[in-house]
Amino acid sequence: MIDIKAFREDPDRFVRGAAEKQMSVDFDRLSTLDEQRRAVLIELEQKRAEQNRLGKESGPRIGKLKGQLKSASEGDRAELLKALVDLEATPVRLKSEIAALEQVLAEIEPTWYAILLTVPQPPAADVPRGKGSDDNIEVRRWNPAGFDNGVPFAQSRGFAPKTHQELVRSLGLVDFERGVKMSGTRHYVLTGMGMRLHQAILRYALDFMADQRGFQPIGVPVIVREECMIGTGFFPAGREQAYHLEESKRGSNHDLFLTGTGEVGLMGLHADEIIPIDALPLKYVTLSTCFRREAGAAGKDTAGLYRIHQFDKVEQVVVCKADDAQSRAWHATMLESVEMILQSLDLPYRLLQCCTGDLGVKNEDMIDVECWMPGRGDGGAYGETHSASRLGDYQCRRLNLRYKDEQGRMTHAYALNNTVVASPRILIPLLEMHQNADGSVTIPVPLRCHMGGRERIEAR
RNA sequence: GGUGGGGUGGCAGAGUGGUCGAAUGCGCCAGACUUGAAAUCUGGUAUGCCCUUUGGGGCAUCGUGAGUUCGAAUCUCACCCCCACCGCCA
Numbered sequence: 196m197i198d199i200k201a202f203r204e205d206p207d208r209f210v211r212g213a214a215e216k217q218m219s220v221d222f223d224r225l226s227t228l229d230e231q232r233r234a235v236l237i238e239l240e241q242k243r244a245e246q247n248r249l250g251k252e253s254g255p256r257i258g259k260l261k262g263q264l265k266s267a268s269e270g271d272r273a274e275l276l277k278a279l280v281d282l283e284a285t286p287v288r289l290k291s292e293i294a295a296l297e298q299v300l301a302e303i304e305p306t307w308y309a310i311l312l313t314v315p316q317p318p319a320a321d322v323p324r325g326k327g328s329d330d331n332i333e334v335r336r337w338n339p340a341g342f343d344n345g346v347p348f349a350q351s352r353g354f355a356p357k358t359h360q361e362l363v364r365s366l367g368l369v370d371f372e373r374g375v376k377m378s379g380t381r382h383y384v385l386t387g388m389g390m391r392l393h394q395a396i397l398r399y400a401l402d403f404m405a406d407q408r409g410f411q412p413i414g415v416p417v418i419v420r421e422e423c424m425i426g427t428g429f430f431p432a433g434r435e436q437a438y439h440l441e442e443s444k445r446g447s448n449h450d451l452f453l454t455g456t457g458e459v460g461l462m463g464l465h466a467d468e469i470i471p472i473d474a475l476p477l478k479y480v481t482l483s484t485c486f487r488r489e490a491g492a493a494g495k496d497t498a499g500l501y502r503i504h505q506f507d508k509v510e511q512v513v514v515c516k517a518d519d520a521q522s523r524a525w526h527a528t529m530l531e532s533v534e535m536i537l538q539s540l541d542l543p544y545r546l547l548q549c550c551t552g553d554l555g556v557k558n559e560d561m562i563d564v565e566c567w568m569p570g571r572g573d574g575g576a577y578g579e580t581h582s583a584s585r586l587g588d589y590q591c592r593r594l595n596l597r598y599k600d601e602q603g604r605m606t607h608a609y610a611l612n613n614t615v616v617a618s619p620r621i622l623i624p625l626l627e628m629h630q631n632a633d634g635s636v637t638i639p640v641p642l643r644c645h646m647g648g649r650e651r652i653e654a655r
Numbered sequence: 656g657g658u659g660g661g662g663u664g665g666c667a668g669a670g671u672g673g674u675c676g677a678a679u680g681c682g683c684c685a686g687a688c689u690u691g692a693a694a695u696c697u698g699g700u701a702u703g704c705c706c707u708u709u710g711g712g713g714c715a716u717c718g719u720g721a722g723u724u725c726g727a728a729u730c731u732c733a734c735c736c737c738c739a740c741c742g743c744c745a
Contacts, residue, residue: 236705240714247714250726254673257725279725286725449735469665469702605702 196428196593197314199229212317215324215551220314228307235303239296246289253282312431315556316589322560325550334562336545337538342628344543348569354632358570359623360499363389365634366652368626369500369619380497381489381504385619388652392638393507393618395645396625400509400536400616401482408532410480410511415460417483418451423463426594428557428586429455435490457483457510458612465514466594470608475598476515476525480615483508500619501578509615514596514608522585522609526560529613530583533564536616540639542624543567545577558584564614566624580621583613 202209206222213220260279323332338344341351348356363369368389374382385393404410424430424437438453454460461479470477485508496502511532513525530546537544549561564581571578588607591597600606629637635653638646 233705236714240705243715244713246726250673254726258673283725290725 196312196589197316198588198592199311202314203229208317209314213315215318216315216554216556217326217552218315218556221310222314225307225310225314228303228310232300232303232307235296235300239293239300242289242293242296246286246293249286249289253286257282309431312425312593313556315554316559316587318551318554319560319585319587322554323548323550324552326552327550328553330550331547331553331563332550334546334548336543337534338543338567339538339541342541342543344567344569344575348575352632356569356575356627357630357634358499359568359626361570362626362630362634362636363500363622365654366636367655368392368622368652378504381502383500383503383619388646388649389619389622391646392622392625392642392652395638395642396540396616396618396621397482397507397509398645399641401480403536404480404509404511404532404615407535408478410478413461413464413479413481415457415464415481415483417454417457417460417486419454419459419463420449420451423454423459423466424452426466426590427459427462428555428590428593429459432556436488438486438488453486454483455485455487456612457481457485457508458512461510461512462514462590462594462596462610462612465596468596469605470514470596470598472516472598472600475608476513476521478511478513480509480511483510485617500623503619506617506619508617510612511615512610512612514591514610516598516600517588517606517609522587522611525611526562526583526585526613529611530562530564533581533583533613533615537564537566539641540625542621542628544580555584557586557589559587559589560585566621567628568624569627571623571627578620578623580617580624581614584611586610586612 197209202225206226209220210222213222257279260282323330325331336344343351357365366389367387368385370384370386374384377384401412405412418440421430424433429437433455436455440451440453443450460483461481464479465477485506487504489502489504492502511529513529515521515525534544544564544566547563547565549563554561561582561584563579564583565577566580567575568578569575586609588609590610591607596610597605597607625639626636629639631637631651633653635651637651638649643650
């Protein structure tokens with residue numbers, strides 16, 4: 196959520212930001228409602244102030260009169276009653292005036308807030324302008340020694356690459372048919388060494404972040420309330436992407452949602468909290484199952500392990516002070532972790548600076564990591580495996596996650612998040628890059644300790 | 656799932672219709688005393704929003720929401736959450 200005060204001071208900044216993100220928001224309506232809301236609020240508060248004042252002045256007298264009325268003789272009753280009515284006249288009038296104003300406010304505020312929730316975080320100033328993913332800019336690329344993704348795979352390795360789909364079939368790593376039988380399209384079953392490789396890379400990534408990078412490992416719920424989804428900025432925009440457990444239809448009082456990333460749990464952890472300043476930055480890593488409906492992606496990447504409804508992901512988040520330089524430094528550090536992992540696995544990759552048009556509602560700066568997938572497309576292609584976002588205070592504002600700065604001012608923290616590794620998608624480059632001419636796959640050294648010491652996966 | 660108890664400031668805990676944003680204690684901050692510390696004493700110590708000539712002023716908040724009332728931490732209803740015991744269970 197954006198700061199409404201910042202919007203009042205400089206609405207253009209947000210109008211421009213939304214335009215750059217190719218998003219449409221009814222800013223005129225927001226401005227109008229905001230002004231109306233404030234006008235009503237001023238009037239309402241004046242009335243309430245008067246009501247409070249009268250409550251202190253004449254309230255006790257009213258109480259006294261009412262007491263007297265009970266034990267009053269018939270003769271005194273009329274007089275007491277009149278005094279009471281006089282005394283109550285103003286408060287009674289105020290009461291109805293206040294109720295009317297509250298009614299007006301109740302009509303304005305929900306719409307005001309709903310629009311406010313849809314205003315995107317403006318892109319950082321140095322994010323390149325662009326319409327969509329085609330305008331993203333490559334920052335750098337890396338290839339392991341002895342491999343060049345610029346030349347055909349067959350030329351550098353001496354044999355034509357199989358696709359990951361062919362490999363998982365021949366090596367017995369994934370059973371797509373039974374996955375689809377049980378759960379429908381975009382579902383799969385990991386079998387044998389496929390399951391072990393999946394677990395190995397997740398465990399390796401989690402351990403790496405905890406042991407080498409000082410991140411605290413945390414296990415979080417993947418079934419959350421709507422507030423968590425709104426607070427983390429996934430709702431309302433991404434409502435269609437989330438599986439919805441309609442528990443209310445079964446008599447429960449609230450529905451639940453399956454999270455599409457561990458970010459929801461990690462950030463939701465400290466919602467409505469004031470973090471001690473010494474505790475910052477928070478550096479968390481989690482491993483969680485992620486659920487995505489992939490609504491609107493019909494027909495896209497339908498085969499294989501690329502786009503699926505359920506996967507597991509090691510995710511890192513950082514919550515730091517509201518400081519642009521710190522945010523940028525952590526962004527670099529988080530990306531460095533990813534690069535260290537990919538390099539240790541000998542996986543070619545490149546970093547893309549996402550342009551304004553490719554950003555989501557909540558991020559102001561995003562770098563995607565794409566791994567080289569020799570079996571993708573025609574002759575290999577990069578495919579997105581990671582995404583590293585800087586969110587400014589957008590998410591913490593929604594989550595009401597704050598800290599007291601050095602001057603004692605309450606401040607919304609800045610948040611960042613980045614994939615560490617998402618599997619099985621990462622198995623695509625892993626299998627395709629490490630395949631051998633005989634159809635076997637060499638297991639990268641760091642994963643072997645989680646694979647019973649094996650060096651290769653071979654057809655049985 | 657059943658029964659019972661309970662949600663008040665950073666924490667503990669009082670408060671059953673007005674003088675209550677809220678006693679008291681602890682903690683924390685500042686000052687005094689002290690060579691320094693401890694102890695003691697004095698003062699301060701929530702959050703959000705609105706207005707503001709930036710001094711300050713106002714409104715709201717006692718789990719959440721609605722209601723009764725001239726007036727609600729206090730009464731009524733619904734919901735959320737926590738605790739205890741019983742049942743069931745990976």
